[in-house]
Amino acid sequence: MSIPGLGQLLPQPTTSTTRIVALKRLSEWRFDASRSSSTGVKVRLISGTAERDGTELALNKTYTFVRTKSKILTWSGCTLEISGESQDYVTDFPVAEDSPMVSYLNLHFELQAQRKAAANATRRNRPGPRVMVCGPQNSGKTSLVRMLAALSTKMGGQPLVANLDPGEGLLSLPGTVSAAVFGNVMDIEEPAGGFGVGSTPSSGPSAVPVKLPIVYYFGREKVQDDVALWKDLTSKLASSVRAKFSEDDEVRSAGLVLDTPVATTNQSDIDSLVHAAREFAVNIVVVLGSARIESTLQQILGQEKTSSGEPISVIMLDQSEGVAARDNDFVKSIREASIKEYFFGDSKRTLSPSTQSVSFDDVAIFKTPDEEGYETPPVGQVLEPAEITAGMSHWTLAVMDASVNDPPETIRQAPVIGFIAVADVDEDRRRLKILSPVTSRLGNKPLVWGRWPEPYINLLG
Template identity: 55%
Template sequence: MSIPGLGQIAPQAPTSTQRTITLRPFGEWRFSIPHQHSTFSSNSSAAGVTVRLVSGTAERDGTELAPNSVYTFLPGTKSKLFTDQGCTLEINNTGGYPLEDRVVEYPSPEQSPMLQYINFHFGLQDFERAAAVTAQQQQQHGSIRYQQMKAQPKPGPRVLMCGPRGSGKTSLVKTLAALATRMGSQPLVANLNPTDGLLSLPGTLGAAVFGTLMDIEDPEGGFGVTNTPISGPSAVPVKNPMTFYFGREKVEDDAEMWKQMTERLAGLVSRKFERNRDVRVAGLLVDTPPLEEGWWRGRRGWRVNYVVVLGSAELQRAMGTRLAGEKTSYGEPIAVLGLDKSDGAVEIEKGWRQKSTETAIKEYFFGGIKARLSPFTQSASFDELVVFKAPDEPYEGAPVLERVEPTPEMAHWTLAVMIASVTDSPQTIRFSSILGFIVIADVDVERRRVKFLSPVSGRLGNHPLIWGRWPEPYLNLLA
C-alpha cells in the first residue's frame, strides 16, 4: 500500500507478547495489572495476562499451579508467583496491558521471608496434629466423660495476624490457609477489616471454612466474591461465608459497632468449632485491620493462642509486654511471634482500592470472564420495601438503625438484604447475617416505585434492607 507523499509502507512484523522467565529456588515473579481495561471485554483472548508453568513448581499465595495449564490473570490483579524449587514460566500479554512486573531472587533461601512463613505453617501443622490426637482420644473415651469433666475439646491453632498498614497480613493469611488445605485441613478464616471483603463485598466482616482449592486466577487470590454460590457454576469449589454488614469503610468510623460485630462473629466461629470436629482441629486464621484502627478491642472473643506481628519489632515488643502472663480460656499461653514483612508488600493506593471495590460490585451482579451472570431488574412499591438507614454518626448506645422511606438520594447505592424479619427490632436486624445485596437503580417518588437490580428473581419478601454509608455509589451499573 502507498500513500501520496509517503511512498510504500513496509509491512510491520507483529510485536511479540510472549516471554519466558526462569526463577531460582525461593525466587518470585511479582506483577501488577492495572484496572484500565474492562473485565467485561468481549475479546476473551485479550482478557488478561496468561501464565503457563513450563517446568518446576510454582504457587500463588500457597496454591500450586498445575504444570502446563494456562492461567489468566485479570486487570486489577496485584500479586506474585513463588517457587521453592525453581521454575520456568511462560508469560503472554496478548492484550497489551501496561504490565508492571519484576523478578526477585535472594542470595539464599534464609533471606526470603517466605522461608519464615513456610516454617510457621509447619509449626501450625504440628499443633493441629496434636489437637487431632486429643480429639481422637476424647472420642475413644466417650463424650459423657468429658461432659462430666465440663471440658470442651481444645481446638487447633488460632492465629491473629496484625501489623501496620501494607505489611502483607492478608497475603500471609491466604498463604497459610492455602497451605493448610493442601495438607487436607479445613481452617476457618475470618476477616475483621471492613475495607476488604472475605467472599463478599467490601464493607462487611465475615468468616468461612476453607477446605477446598482456592482460585488462582481470582484477582483477590481466592477471597473474592466470585468464589461464593451466588456466582453460579465454578471449576473451583465455592465457599459459604458467615457475613455481617458493617456498612462503613474503616473501623474508626464506628468502633463500637465494629467491636460488637466482631464479638458476635467470634461467637458463630465458636459454635462452628463445637459442631465440626475437622474445622475445630484445623483451627483459625484471623485477618485484622491496620493497627491504628483499634482492632485490639475485638480480640478477646476469638481466644487466639498465636499473635503474629508482621514487619514491626516495636509492635512485637509491645504485644509481648501486653500479653505477658495472659492465657486463653483453654489455659494456653499466648505466643507473640514476629515475622519479616516481604519487601513486595505495599500499601494499596486509594484509587486502586476504589477500582477493586467497583469491580467486586460488578462481579457480584454480572459475574466475571469465566462465569457471566444475568441479574434481574425488578420494581417494587414503597410499601413493599422495608429500608433501614445506618446513622451517619457512630453508634453510642442510641438506636442503631432508622427506618426510612426510599428517596432519590438512594439511587445507585448497594443495600444489604438481611436474614431477619421486617418485624424484628432494629437491634436484631443490625446484627443479623447477610442474605445478599441489591442495587437501587431508580426511585420514582411520584409513582412511589423503586427499580432495583438483584442477582436472583423473586420478591424480597419479609427481608429488611440496610442502607449503609459505604461502599459509596461510584458507578451506575445500568448505564
Template identity: 40%
Template sequence: MAMIPGLGNAAPTATFSAPAIAATVAVHELRAESEWRFEVAIGQKIEVRVMSGTAELFGTELALNHIYTFWGTKSSIYTWHGCRIEVTGLCEEYTAEETPMLQYANTHFALERLRDEAQQKRGEGPRVLLVGPNNSGKTSLVKLLTAYAIRMGRQPMVINTDPREGLLSIPGTLTATPFASIIDVEQGWGSSPTSTSSPVPVKLPLCYYYGLASPEDNTKLYKPIVTRLALASTSRLAEDQIIKETGMIIDTPGIICQGKGGYDLISHIVSEFSVNTILVLGSERLHIEMQKRFSGHRTSTGESITLVKLDKSGGCVDRDDTFMQQTQEAAIKEYFFGDSKSTLSPHTQQMGFDDVIIYKIREANAMSFLPGGMEEEATGLYEKVEPNPGMLHCMLAVMYATTSDSQDTVRDASVMGFVYVSEVDDKKRRFKVLAPMNTRITDRPLIWGSWPEASMSVIA
C-alpha cells in the same frame, strides 16, 4: 458472592518493565526460592503457564502447562525449586531473589505441630490473629497459611474482620469461611453460591454487614458484630472435628494497628475469638505494643498467647485509593453480572417506598456529639429512612431478619444478599433495584451503609 481481585504483592514502580504496544509473550526462568511479582492494570489481563518445574501462588500449587488468566490484580508466583513460566500479555513485573517465604513456611509448620497436638487430644487447633499496618501483606499471608493448611488435608476457618476488603463477599462485610477445598488462584479466594458455577467447589461464608469503611467509624456497631461473628464461628467449629482441630486464621484491618483506640479493638478480637497466637507483620513498634498487652494474658480457656514477629515481603506496596476503588467496583460488578468465564443476569425489581423497611447506618462516632447528652442507645444504631435519591447507585444489604425485628436483632442477623439501587422516582414514590436472587425482599429489613461507596460503573 464476588471476591476482591488483587490482594497480592506488587513491585516498586522503579523496577517495572516498560509497556509495549502489542501483547507480548515472554518466558521467565525463575531460580530456586525466588518470586516473580506482577501487576496487571484494572480491565487488562495476562495469561501465565508453568512450562517446567514447580511454582505456587500464595501457597496454592500451579499445574504444569495449564493456562491461568489474571485480570486487574497485584500478585506473585513463588518457586521453591526453580521453574520456567510463559507470560502472554502486558504487565509490570520483576523477579525478587530475597523473600520472607522461609519464615512464613516455618510459621506454617509450627502451626501444624499445634494442630497435630489438637488432633491427638481431640481438642482445638490454633486460633491465629494477623496484625500489621496497611499494605504489610496480611491478607496475602492469610491466604498462604490457608493454602498450606489445605494441602496438608486440614480445613481452616478463615475470618475477615476488615470491612475495606471482601472475602467471598463484597466490601463492607465481615465473614467467616471454612475452607475444605483449594483456593482458586485466578479468582482470589474462590467463589461462593451466588457467583455461579466454578471448577473449584464453592465456599459457604458466614456473612455479617458492617457497612462502614473503618472499624473506628463506629466502634459501638463494629464490636457487637465481631462478637456475633465469633459466636457463629465457634459454633461452626464445634460441629466439625476437622475444622476444630485445624483452628482459625483471622485477618484484621491495618487501621486498627495505629493507636490506642485500635489496640482496644485488637484486644476485643483477641478476647472474642480466644486467640492464642498473634503474628505481627512488618512493625517492630506494633510487636512491642502487643507484647505489653498480651505477654501475661490468658485466653478464656487458660492458654497463654504466643507472639511472633514476621518480616514484611518486599513485594508489598501501597494500594492507593484509586486502585482500591477500582477493585471494589470490579467486585460489585462481578457479584451482579459474573466474570469473563460466566455471565450472570440480575433480576430487576420495582417497589413502592412503602413496601420496604430501610435502616441507614449512623455515620461514624458522630453520635457522641448528639445534643443534650443523648446516648446512641436512645436513638439506635440505625436510622429508619424512606427510599430517596441519595441512595441511587448504592448497595443495600438484605438481612436474614423480619421487618418487625428490633435493631439489635437486625444487626446480629447474617446477610442474605445485596441489591443495587438503579433508579429512584420521588414523584411516583417507586424505586428499582438489581438483585442476583429472584426472591422477595420486601419482607426483609434492608441496611444502607456508606461502604461500599455509591458507584455508577456497576451498570455502565
C-alpha cells in the same frame, strides 16, 4: 541494575510479546497487572514448581491475571512463560533461606503440628490453632492469610478463614466482616489479590468449593467510623466461629486464620486488635513489619492465656520486600469490580440478576441516624427507618436474616443473606427498581442502607 534482595529490576512496562522468566530457588516473580488491558497478563508454568499464595500452578496451564498486584513463588526453581503487559520484576536472595517465605513456611509447620494434636481424640474439646495476622498498611497481611489457608487445605484440612477488615471482602462485598470454611484449593486467578467475591456462593456457582460464608454488615470503610458497632459484630462473628467448631470436628481441628484491619500504633487500633484476639481466643498473634505493634501486643497478650488455658504467642515476622502498594485508585477499581461481579459474574461465570419494580410500601429500609446536627458523630446507634429518595439510587443494600418486625438492634446484628442494588428511584410513582442476584421476592426481610461503599457505578448503565 541489580539490587541485593531484589535481583533484576524491570522498571518499564513490558511489551505484549511473549517472554520467558527463569526463577531460582526461593525467588519470586512479582507483577502489577492492575492497569493492563481486559485480556490481562497470561502466565504458564513450563517447568519446575511454582505457587501463588500457597496454591500451586498446574504445569502447562495458562492463567490470566486482571486487575492484580501479586507474585508467583518457587521453592525449588521454575521457568515461566509470560505474555501481556505488566510492570514486573524478580526478587531473589543471595542466601535463599533469607527469604521471609521460609519463616512463613515454618509457621505453617507449627500450625500443622497443633492441628494434628487437636485432631487427637483425647483433646476433642480444644480447637486447632487460631492465628491472627496483623500489621500496618501494605504489610502483606492478606497474602499471608491466603497462604496459610491454602497450605492447610493442601494438607487436607478445612480451616476457617475470617476477615475483620471492612475495607476488604471475604466472599462478600466490602463493608462487611465475615468468615468461611475453605475446603479446597483457592482460585489462583482471583483478581482482587485477596478473597474477593468472584467465587462467593451467594452470587453464583463457585469454582472454589467452600461452605456458605457467615457475613455481618458493617456498612462503613474503617473500624474507626464506628468502633462500637465493629466490636459488636466482631463478637457476633466470633460466636458463629465457635459454633462452627462445636458442630464440625474437621473444621475445629483445622482451626482459624484471622485477617485484621490495617493497624497503626495508636491506642484505638491496639484496642481493636486486643478485642479481636480475645473474642476469637487466638493463641498465635503474627505481626508483620512493625516492631512497635509486636512489642505492645506482647506486653498485653503475652501475659494472658486463652479460655482453654493456652499461652498466647506473639511473634513478629518480616514482611515481604516486594509487597505492592495499593493506591486509592486501585482499591477503588477492585471495589467497583467486586460489586459488579456479585451481580453479573466474571469472565468464568456469567450471572443473570433479576430486575424488580417494588413499591415503597413493600420494603422496609433502615439506616443509622444521620450525623448532621451532632457535635460528635453518633457511635453505635441503633437503626431507624430510612426515607426513600432519589439519593438512594445506585447504592447496595444488605438483606438481613431477620424480620421487619424485629427490634432495630436485632436487625443491626443479624447475619446478611445477600445484597440488592437500587437501580432507580421514582419518587412520583413511589416505586423502586432493584437489582437482585435471585428472582425471589424480599418478603418481610429488612434492608440496611450503610454509609459505604458509596455508589460509584450504575450497574445498569
